[in-house]
Amino acid sequence: MRRFIVLLFSLIGLASCSPQPVTDADDVRHVLGQKLMLDFRYFCQDGTSASECKQAVTELPEALAEVLRQGHIGGVILFADNLETAPQIVSLIDEMQQVMHSAGLPPLFIAVDQEGGRVARLPASISTRFAGNMALGATYAAHGTTYAEQVAAGIAEELKLFGFNLNFAPTVDVNVNPDNPVINVRSYGEDAERVATLGQTTVASLQQYGIMSALKHFPGHGDTHVDSHTGLPRVDHDRATIDAVDLLPFRRIIASPTPPAMVMTAHIQYPQLDSTKFVATNGEPTIVPATMSRAILTGVLREQLGYEGIIVTDALDMAGIAHYFAPLEATVQTFRAGADIALMPYTLRTPQDIENFWQYFDGLIAAVKANRLDRHALQLSAQRIARLKAAYQLEQQAAVPRSERLAQLQQLPFPSLRQQEQELAQAAMTRIYDNGVLPLTQSHWQLVMPDTLRCHAFTAALRAQAPHITSTCLSLAALPAEEPWHDWPTDVPVIIGDITPHHSLAEMGGMDDLASWRERPSKEEQYAWVTDLLRVTDARQQPTVLVALRTPYVASRYRELADAALASYDYSAEETAEGELHSPSFRAIVHSLLTNEAPGQLPVSVD
Structure with missing residues (x-):
C-alpha cells in the first residue's frame, strides 16, 4: 500500500494535468507527513524532562524511527550535536533513509545549516569550514565570484559524501544594519547587486554538485536589530526600498538559469508588504510575520517573483514564532500562507513528546477535514515535493552503500579544500x-x-x-x-x-x-x-x-x-x-x- 502511494504521487508529480484532490485518510496522512521536517537533536528515554534533555541523537532510536514511518515524514534536519565522526554521520543518515525505504516511503530530505564561517555544523576535523559570506564579499573586488564558486563546490562535495542532500544556504540578506545581531557576517555585504551575484553563484555551484540549495531568509533579514531566535523583528522599509534592497537578491536568483530548490521564510514583520494583525497567544494584536503571511509567501514570492519551487519555513520553534503561536496553529497558518514544508514544527525530546506529537498530527488532519487547510493546495504542495525529490534523485543517492561512502570519507578533510580555505582567509x-x-x-x-x-x-x-x-x-x-x-x-x-x-x-x-x-x-x-x-x-x-x-x-x-x-x-x-x-x-x-x-x-x- 505504501509503495503504491509513493508511485501514485510520483505519477501525479510528473503529470501535466491538474492534480487529483486529497481524499482518503492515507492520502491526507502522507501529504501532511511529507510537509514536515523534524529535528532529532536530543532524545531521552530515561525519564529526563524535555527541558533538561541534552542526550544527542547520534544513532537512530526505534522510537524516532517509528515517527518517521508512521508519520510519513518528509525530511530531517541535523545539528552539530548529531554529528561526531565521519562513520557515525554516514551511519545515522543511512539508518534514517533505510527506515523510509523499508517502509516503502519516499527518501528523506536530509538537511543541514552548512553556510560556512560561523554557521557550520559539521566537525571541522572532518570538513572544511571556510571563512563565511562576508569574507567572500571582501574578495569580490579582486576575484569576482571565484571564491564563492569554490567554497560552494567544496561544501557540496563534502555534504554529498556524508549523505546530505539539502543545505540551508546561502544567506542572501543584505546587511544594511550594523547592529544586526543574527546576520552580520553571514551576509555577503550591504550591496544588493553584489549579494545577488555571489548568492546566485553559490546556489548554482551547490546544485551542480547535487546538493539542493535553500535561499534565505525571505523577504530579507538584513535590516534588523532583533534576532528572530529570541524575538519578532520588524522591517519598516518603504516598498521602493524593499524592492531595491531586500527583495532584489531573491528576485535575481529566482529568475536565473539555476533557481534555488527551496526558499526559506523569515520570522519577521514587513508592514509594507502585509500589515494584517493576528491575536497572539498572549492576547495582543500583532502584525503577522512573513512565515505566516499569505500576502508575502503567495502574493509576493509566488505571484510577483514567479517562484515555483519549495517554500520552507525557518524553524518554527524559534521565539519569533513560538512566543506567538502554539505548534499546531503555527503549522496550519504557515501552510495556509503558502509554505510547502514546516521546519521543526514540533519538538521531540522524550517519549511523552512523541505521544503529544501524534495529537498535534491528528490536529493537522482535523484541519484538513474542517477545510481549514485546502485540499487542492495540499496536493499542489505534495506535487512540488515529489518532483523535487525525483529531480535530485534522492532515492538513488540514499541507495549508495554505506561502505562506499565510508571508503571515500577516509580522505577527509580534503587537502585541496584546506588549501582553498587558507587562500580565502588571506584574500579576505x-x-x-x-x-x-x-x-x-x-x-x-x-x-x-x-x-x-x-x-x-x-x-x-x-x-x-x-x-x-x-x-x-x-x-x-x-x-x-x-x-x-x-x-x-x-x-x-x-x-x-x-x-x-x-x-x-x-x-x-x-x-x-x-x-x-x-x-x-x-x-x-x-x-x-x-x-x-x-x-x-x-x-x-x-x-x-x-x-x-x-x-x-x-x-x-x-x-x-x-x-x-x-x-x-x-x-x-x-x-x-x-x-x-x-x-x-x-x-x-x-x-x-x-x-x-x-x-x-x-x-x-x-x-
Whole structure:
C-alpha cells in the first residue's frame, strides 16, 4: 500500500494535468507527513524532562524511527550535536533513509545549516569550514565570484559524501544594519547587486554538485536589530526600498538559469508588504510575520517573483514564532500562507513528546477535514515535493552503500579544500585603516583576545610564521581586576581581537570552563575595558592594532584610539586530534600584521 502511494504521487508529480484532490485518510496522512521536517537533536528515554534533555541523537532510536514511518515524514534536519565522526554521520543518515525505504516511503530530505564561517555544523576535523559570506564579499573586488564558486563546490562535495542532500544556504540578506545581531557576517555585504551575484553563484555551484540549495531568509533579514531566535523583528522599509534592497537578491536568483530548490521564510514583520494583525497567544494584536503571511509567501514570492519551487519555513520553534503561536496553529497558518514544508514544527525530546506529537498530527488532519487547510493546495504542495525529490534523485543517492561512502570519507578533510580555505582567509583580510604602524616588526607582541582559544590560535599562528617573535596573551573571558597594561613595556605593540556580537559557549572551544562562561563580561563591559586600555596606549604612543574577528563595524568604536584596524570576518579555531590548532583566519591575521598585506575590501560601510 505504501509503495503504491509513493508511485501514485510520483505519477501525479510528473503529470501535466491538474492534480487529483486529497481524499482518503492515507492520502491526507502522507501529504501532511511529507510537509514536515523534524529535528532529532536530543532524545531521552530515561525519564529526563524535555527541558533538561541534552542526550544527542547520534544513532537512530526505534522510537524516532517509528515517527518517521508512521508519520510519513518528509525530511530531517541535523545539528552539530548529531554529528561526531565521519562513520557515525554516514551511519545515522543511512539508518534514517533505510527506515523510509523499508517502509516503502519516499527518501528523506536530509538537511543541514552548512553556510560556512560561523554557521557550520559539521566537525571541522572532518570538513572544511571556510571563512563565511562576508569574507567572500571582501574578495569580490579582486576575484569576482571565484571564491564563492569554490567554497560552494567544496561544501557540496563534502555534504554529498556524508549523505546530505539539502543545505540551508546561502544567506542572501543584505546587511544594511550594523547592529544586526543574527546576520552580520553571514551576509555577503550591504550591496544588493553584489549579494545577488555571489548568492546566485553559490546556489548554482551547490546544485551542480547535487546538493539542493535553500535561499534565505525571505523577504530579507538584513535590516534588523532583533534576532528572530529570541524575538519578532520588524522591517519598516518603504516598498521602493524593499524592492531595491531586500527583495532584489531573491528576485535575481529566482529568475536565473539555476533557481534555488527551496526558499526559506523569515520570522519577521514587513508592514509594507502585509500589515494584517493576528491575536497572539498572549492576547495582543500583532502584525503577522512573513512565515505566516499569505500576502508575502503567495502574493509576493509566488505571484510577483514567479517562484515555483519549495517554500520552507525557518524553524518554527524559534521565539519569533513560538512566543506567538502554539505548534499546531503555527503549522496550519504557515501552510495556509503558502509554505510547502514546516521546519521543526514540533519538538521531540522524550517519549511523552512523541505521544503529544501524534495529537498535534491528528490536529493537522482535523484541519484538513474542517477545510481549514485546502485540499487542492495540499496536493499542489505534495506535487512540488515529489518532483523535487525525483529531480535530485534522492532515492538513488540514499541507495549508495554505506561502505562506499565510508571508503571515500577516509580522505577527509580534503587537502585541496584546506588549501582553498587558507587562500580565502588571506584574500579576505581587509585593512580598515592604518596610521602607519603596520607591518609590525617588534620582537615581542602583547595580545588581548576574547577567550583562551583565540589566545592559543593567535600564538600558534605567530610561532609558525615568526618563531623569533615572542608574545603574551590576555583572555577577556574574564576581565582582570587590576589594570595590567601598567606592567607592559611601552614599545610593545598591543593587538586586540574583538568578536562582536558575543560568540557562544560552544565557540569558546572548551578552553574556558563553565564558570568563565557564567562570569563572562557583557560586550559593553568589554568595550569599556578596551577603551580604558586604548586611552593609556594612545597617551604613551604605544602602537595598537584592533582586529575585528566578526563584524568590522566595531572598528568605528575605536577609530580615534587604535592606530590600525584589520577585519578577518572570521574567528574559527579548532584543536585537532594531534593537539594542534587549525585556524586559517588567525594564520591570515598574523601574515597581514607581519607583511601589511590585506587585499580584501570592506563589503559594508564602516565610519
